[in-house]
Amino acid sequence: MSFSIASALALLLTLGQIFLMDGQFQKLDPRYDRDKAITQLRNACHMIMEQDVIKVMNPQQIIADQKSGTVYQQEQVEKELKGLCLKEKIDYIKTHGKGSKPPECDMDALKEKLLAEKGQSSKGALDGGLEVFKDFTMTDAIALYDYLCAPNPTDSIPEKLDLDKVLAIFNSSVDEAVNADLSKLSExxxxxSSLIYSLDGTEELGEIYSKENRRTWVPLNQIPDVVKQAFLSAEDKNFYSHKGVELKGVLNGFLRFIEKGVVIGGSTLTQQVVKxxxxxxxxxxxxxxKEMMIASRVEKSYSKDEILEVYLNLINLGRNSWGLQKATENYFGDKYVSDLGLKEAVFFAGITHGPNLYEPDLYMTRIQKRVPYVLKEMRENGYIxxxxxxxxxxxTLKFTPRKVVHSSYFHQSIQTELEERLGKDAANKGGFYLFSTQIPSMQKALEKGLQQQLYDFEEGKGRLKWKEPLGNLINRDFNDLTLEEHAIFADERQWSKRLLNFRSLYQDVQWPIAVVLNKDSDGTLMGILKLDGTTDFKNLHHSRQGWADQAYRSLKIGDVVDVDFNDNTVSLRTFPTVQAAAVVMEAKTGRVLALTGGFSFHQSELNRALHSIRQPGSTVKPFTYLSALTRGIQPDQIIANAPVYFDPIHIPGERKIRRFRKCNAWSVRNYSxxxxxxxxxxxxxxxSNNRVTARILKxxxxxxxxxxxxxxxxxxxDFGIYDQPxxxxxxxxxxxxxxxxxMARAYAAIANGGTLVEPHYLDTEKNSGLIQKxxxxxxxFSADPVALFQLKNILGGVVERGTATVLKEYAGYVAGKTGTSTSYNDAWFVGFSNDIVVSVWVGYDNGNENGKKRILGGGGTGGGLAAPIAKGVFEESFKIYPKTSLLSNPPPGVRLYRENGIIxxxxxxxxxxRAQEWDPRYDENLVSELEAPRLELTSPFESDPRDFNGDFNRNFDDGNDLGQPPRSLRRNEPRQSPRNTKKRKKSRAEIAIENGRGGLY
Structure with a gap:
């Protein structure tokens, strides 16, 4: 590494204008200001010569000292590296036996190790010699010294003094410094960071922040004096007396640059803020x-306290923390900066130059050596x-980091909505307290049910595959661990704290997590961190089948894995390949109460709930039935369950030949x-009868x-399922x-009686100062409240008697529809109560595995796979929203009748x-037990001669395999004479019968 002598002289010129001209930076034109530039360089050099930091004035001695220092440093480094290499080979022989031949040492890796032991963060610290005078001889150095720095300078311009280049560098820096936007330093x-809270504001869910800006601003008057004093002592003890740049510090840093080859030290707090x-x-x-020039300007624009406030809110203190408040939370739990004492203050002040080198979980010994240095500086500066x-x-420092919540599908959606509402720049700027629409208990219920269902499905199919552990606590061979690292596995507090860090990465996975503490002939001992935060010890159950056996054999000490902890037995878990997406929405408002876009955000960031489109299968059928109900057809209308044929649809105005078809002929078959x-x-x-659904079109x-x-x-x-059907x-x-x-939005309109809500993730009322609209x-407008109420009632029957009977215990309170697309590609369930809607999809991501398209296969139906996921969500919802009957508050124009046990x-x-009218305002026990069979319209069925058994989009739904319907619904049930003789308007079906066209459709 080398530097330009022109840069060094431009630095000299800068120091002269800062300290001799009070930071009044003036550009120097090489055509007219050459003499002025020489004068300023000489004055600056004489100023430097007066400083105590320059012990040797003679450049020959400086060069000689630099070279001898380099040789000495290189010798020391080589000795230490040889020692580490020898130890590594001895350890290898101990492990593999005396006859084994150790491999050659990886010198780069050993350099990294030596670097860490020395507490350095730059490889340059080990490199030794630096040719700072590359192409610059001792004669050149003496000539420059005699021309610029000697008490009686010579008049002969040195050959290596390229004044044009020096001034070009200097003038360019002046331009950038003068035009720098100092307003960036204001709070x-x-x-x-923008902090995200739950809907009720009681739980912090996480935060949104741009890269290297995870901070929470704290005013200087809320930071204890002892904290300020610790940082000033460790970083810039003359902060309140210098003008943004400290001459001795710059010279010390420059000399270390010449000696060691790295730019280290010498920066004031103001310079660090500017950088x-x-x-x-x-x-x-x-x-x-440029940094020094801008720092000089900053000192004239901001007070010292303002600069210190920016610094303490800006500095990187490790653990993905910028600024004191965020660091306090991440090292000391839920403390605030105002709670910090002397002990915590000296810790933070001591780690500023390399926070990762002082990570408490790994390097406590280094912290114990660093803290006394800061304390000594504070005492010498008169602070303690x-x-x-x-x-x-x-x-005695107690590091109790709180659980870090990483990004999730819900956070991703909040950030997108925030950017849409405020603009990307304002959203990234952050600093907001955001009240989300999430209810954490419902989010957990959704994730738990979804993950359990997907795991059980693939386990039942024999499709689970072991991939690898989530990670390792140490990421090193157990035999190479230091005594300090060995202690981690013996100390429950230490390994459980580390497991919390892993848990935070997979915070959306509702499984316990465990670490391998020991592995021997007695078994594999696991340290378990349960979901409630408690710990336990158990030997891992060794399943000798399939993936679990492979996983068990491959585990090593320190590996972190997901486990199942039931009935006092610990068994391994692995992520399934099958995916799912689900959303829970408030039916009347569109608030998204819970959302997941996959098994785990850390596994895959694709939000399938929003960004994957799949065939919904039979979950769209209710909207076809709605078209019939809206046009006056009643729920008891009898329809033929027989093959049905539809002619092709042609482009209007074109001849009816194949190339002008928009849609081919269609024949419908049932699942069974x-x-x-x-x-x-x-x-x-x-x-979920396909033929009956198709006949509704006729x-x-x-x-x-x-x-x-x-x-x-x-x-x-109209219901928002498709923009262009x-x-x-x-x-x-x-x-x-x-x-x-x-799909959730469409079903919400059924539940709320005809309003299309807008799904959103930020609560408008509680964020009123931020989000105005x-x-x-x-x-x-096309929605008919009567028809929607009838449809809601029928969908309640799907839960009670149809394809979603897994939810039957909530019959009367929950309605919905299952769906399974062609060839078992997708399984769906969309259901609702009077308050919430739950929409669930399960399937494999598009793509092939081993040359084959992945499908769910038998059993992968909406009723068997998707609906159970919703069950736990509804159970949790009834703890928050009281159960109300689906039939409560019918709209005007609806009459309820009890028929054959069905309302x-x-x-x-x-x-x-002869049906008995039913009033939902009264207790059902008070209603008369008199029930009449339903009125059915029947006539002989005549099949369409064009019907055939083609398979045009045959839907493999999970319906119609439930056996015979109730006797009152069978076609040969004798018709009953109506008791109610009141004249009423005839339906289309009755008119059709009277006209001889038959009553079956």
Whole structure:
């Protein structure tokens, strides 16, 4: 490494203008100001010669001392490296036996080790000699000294004095210094962390911050004097007397640069602030010149206290902490800066030059050596007494870092929303207290249920694979550990504290975590950190099957793994490959209460809830049924369960030939064969019958199924499922892709009676000072409250009697629909109560494994795989939102009747004959036990001769394999004469029967 002599002279010129011209920087034109430049260089050199720091004036002696010092340092380094290498070889022979031949030493690795032992952070500290006078002889140095620095300077301009280059460097630095934006140093301009809180504000969930700006600003008057004094003693004892640059410090640093080859020391606190906020951290004399110039300007624009406040909020103190407050939280738990005493103050002041070299979990011995140095400086500067100095025992420092919450899918969504609302620059600037919409207990319930379900699914399929441990506490061979590192495994407090750091990386995984403490013939002893923060010791259960056996054999001491801790047994866990995404949303407001975009954010940052689109399968069917209910068709309408055929859809105005088709002909099949010949509209949705769903297109607009499809497409668009629904029949069975959040939003509109809410992650009311406008919810103008209430009632039947009976214990309070796309690619469930909506997708990411597309396979249905994930969420929700019946508060125009044990909802004027009217305001036990069979419209079924068994988007749903429906729904049930003789408006189906067109669709 070498430096330009022109840079060194530009540095000399800078020092002259700072100390002899009071920092009034003037550019010097090489055409007109050459004599002025020479004069300023000479004056600066004479000023330096007067400093005590310059012990030897003769350049020949300086060069000689530098060379001898280099030789001595190189010899010392070589001796120490040889010693480390010899120890490494002896240890190898001890481990592998006397006859073994140790490998050659890795000298680069040994240099790193030596560097750490010396407490240095730069490899240059070991490099020894530095050719700072490259292409610059002793004769050149003497000539420059005689021309600029001697008491009686010569008139002969030295050959190596390139004044044009010196002034070019100097003038460029002046330009940058004069134009530097000093406003960046003000507190509002420095980026900070934005803290995220739960919806009720009681739990801090984490923070958002840009790179190297994880800080929380603390005013200087809230920082104890002892903390300020510790930093001043360790870093800049003359801070309150210098003008931003200290001459002796600069000269000391420059001489160390010549001697050791690294730019170290010599910077005042003001210079450090300038380097970290305004300039880059590159190592060069040119940068140092600019730094000093700007520091001189800063001292004239800001008070000393203001500069100290910036410094203490700016400095990097390790553990991803910038500034004292964030460091206090990360080293000493939930303390505030105002709580710090002398012991903590000297610790922080002592680690500023290399925080990672003083990590308490690894290098406590170094801390014990560093703390006394800071205490000594404080005593010598008159800040503390001898008694106070001796009272501090660094071994009693209690480092209790709180749990660090890393980024998550929810945090990612908050940051996106913040940027959309405030703009990217303002969002990254931070400093906000953000009240999210998250309810932590529901978030945990969602993650726990999802992770358990995915793990159990792949375990049952034999698809789990062991990858590797989460990490290792030491990342070194156990036999090479120091005594201090060995102690970690014997001290429960130490290993559990380290496990907390691993837990923070995988904070969204709701499994216990464990470390291998010992492994021998008696078994593998695990130290376990449970989810509640308590610890335990147990031998690991050795499963001798598949991946678990492979994992057990490969574990080594210090490995950190996920475990299952049940019935006093500890067994290994590994992340499954199958993924899932889910969202929990408040139905009336759009607040997102919980969200996960995958198994774990640390495993994959792709937020599948928002950014993956998949076929929703039968979860879109309710919106097809809604088209029928909106047009007056009632839930008891009987529909044929028979093959159905649809002609191709052609482009308007074109001849009906294949190349002008928008959609091919379509024939529909069910998931399973058999079943009744016909069923009610309600039962069709409860059992997810594909043929009944398809026939609704003919039912809503007899004779014009293309118009029936148009009705459904409009509903899809109005409810936000698709922006541009495909003009093709299979869309009604979920062939077009969408995402989890869109489906939750659509179902929320069913739950709330027709309002399309806007999903959001920041609570508008509590962030009112930051976010002025609430997300806009809008009424769906095409929504019919009566039809939506009827649909809600039918979807309640899906939970009670249909494809989502895994949730049956919540029947009457929860409704929803399952879905399974073609070939078991995707499993879905979207369900709701009167208060929340839960939308769940399960499947494999797109792509092949070993040349094969990954699918869920048998058992991977919406009812069997996705719906159970929602169960725990609803259970948790009922602790927060009281249970209310789905049938409470029916809208005007709805009449409720009890029929065959089912409470059915009818539109006014369409009530069946002998059914008993039911009033939700009264207790069910007070309602008459008189029940009448439902009114059914039946007629002989005539199949369409064009029906065939094609498989156009056959949906493998998890319905229609539930056996025969209730007797009252069978086609041969005798019709009952209506008791209610009140005249009412006839339905389309009744009119069709009277006109001889049949009542089956």
């Amino acid at each position: 509002p301009s420095l980026p900070q 970290n906020v305004i300039l880059s951290s590159d190592i060069s004399l040119e940068r140092k010149i 007494t001898k008694e106070q100095e001796e009272s501090v025992d660094p071994t 064969s058999g079943g009744p010949a016909s069923m009610s509209l309600r039962r069709g949705l409860e059992t 039912l809503t607009e007899p004779g014009n199924h293309e118009l029936g499809l148009e009705y459904v497409r409009n509903i899809f668009q 495909e003009d093709c029949y299979p869309i009604i069975l979920g062939s077009q892709e969408t995402n989890v959040v869109r 609430a997300p806009e919810s809008r009424p769906i 059915e909802s009818y539109r006014d004027g369409y009530a069946p004959g």
